[in-house]
Amino acid sequence: MTDSTRTASPRFTQCFSISHDKDVDGLVSAAIVWRYAKKKGLKHSLELTDYGSFESAFKRVAELKNALIIVTDLGLDDTSRDTVVGILRRAVTNGCRVVWLDHHQWPEVSIRAILSLRNRTVLKINHGYCASEIAHKVLMPNDSVSAELARIARDTDFNVREIEAATALTDAINVLRFAALDRKENITLALYPLVQLLAEEGISGVWDEARGRLKDDVLARRVAHYRKEKRKRMRKALEGHCDFEIHGRLVRIVELPTGVTTTDMGTFLSQPENLVVGNKQLPVADLVITVGQGGKIGFRRGNDSVRCDAAAKLFNGGGHPFAAGGDYGTYSDFTAVCDDIFVTLSNSTSWLAKATDASDGGSGSSAQSDR
Numbered sequence: 001m002t003d004s005t006r007t008a009s010p011r012f013t014q015c016f017s018i019s020h021d022k023d024v025d026g027l028v029s030a031a032i033v034w035r036y037a038k039k040k041g042l043k044h045s046l047e048l049t050d051y052g053s054f055e056s057a058f059k060r061v062a063e064l065k066n067a068l069i070i071v072t073d074l075g076l077d078d079t080s081r082d083t084v085v086g087i088l089r090r091a092v093t094n095g096c097r098v099v100w101l102d103h104h105q106w107p108e109v110s111i112r113a114i115l116s117l118r119n120r121t122v123l124k125i126n127h128g129y130c131a132s133e134i135a136h137k138v139l140m141p142n143d144s145v146s147a148e149l150a151r152i153a154r155d156t157d158f159n160v161r162e163i164e165a166a167t168a169l170t171d172a173i174n175v176l177r178f179a180a181l182d183r184k185e186n187i188t189l190a191l192y193p194l195v196q197l198l199a200e201e202g203i204s205g206v207w208d209e210a211r212g213r214l215k216d217d218v219l220a221r222r223v224a225h226y227r228k229e230k231r232k233r234m235r236k237a238l239e240g241h242c243d244f245e246i247h248g249r250l251v252r253i254v255e256l257p258t259g260v261t262t263t264d265m266g267t268f269l270s271q272p273e274n275l276v277v278g279n280k281q282l283p284v285a286d287l288v289i290t291v292g293q294g295g296k297i298g299f300r301r302g303n304d305s306v307r308c309d310a311a312a313k314l315f316n317g318g319g320h321p322f323a324a325g326g327d328y329g330t331y332s333d334f335t336a337v338c339d340d341i342f343v344t345l346s347n348s349t350s351w352l353a354k355a356t357d358a359s360d361g362g363s364g365s366s367a368q369s370d371r
């Protein structure tokens, strides 16, 4: 029996979907869940959230009765575990079933906590896929629209960047998300129309393949402007970079400008044509570290001679070998931060990988996960 038939019990009347608000994978996962809910004739509600905001995203879950609760593209880390599990336990008592589909690293304790929920909880964690691919396989295996959406999500989540629509969608999400954050508006409401179009029509609902552009003219113009601005800011950030040679690896530290994601910066810095400063051509770094104003620190790699997750661990973070994040804490002097990072990375060799070790790096390219 497949999961899609197992979760299709007629006693469920509604589907409560919770997904990551930050990127294409999160939104596409939500769109696939939405398609599933529609197919099963379930009333559908959606909450989009990010790490640190689980409490408010799960708030309504405690009151649900006979609902299918589907969580996608979110890991359950130590900080929010007790709250979330407490809420889910109550929901399960009220006849709800939990289906959690993800691809991040989970603490063992969190896995056990979710699996301890009754009422045939489904938990699928697979690091080899993005969350949308897992949602497609588990919920809508025969749906070609979901299959195409999952391919698009993979293209951005693993930083393959072969599908133009995927890159446009990534930027569109950033534009809408940053605008909502700026105006302190509700992120779910801001992204809802986009998810709805994806759920109803697939990628063709938002992307005009023949013209190679987003269908919404206003959004297309905002994205074009955003890209131009972003490149300007990234070029400026590169000018202020710090390079270190540590244990034979070239480590490049840049300050992350506002409105630019670590993935944007990592991609920008992986392309040699962007690495001209003054008249000098810089080499692509083995490890790129971004330091953001809020004290967030991000790791991307130029090749598989380093492990981003191990480097992030030295800064209270984690992630994938090819992309990771952590917390540095607030700072005022970027040069002092660079020196500090230098000392920390010098004192450890845990973040070094053999140059041929691509075994657990997925595609081996610098894929993303803005944790």
Ligand SMILES: [Mn+2]
Residues within 6 Å of the ligand: 025, 026, 073, 103, 130, 131, 157
């Ligand atoms: Mn993801």
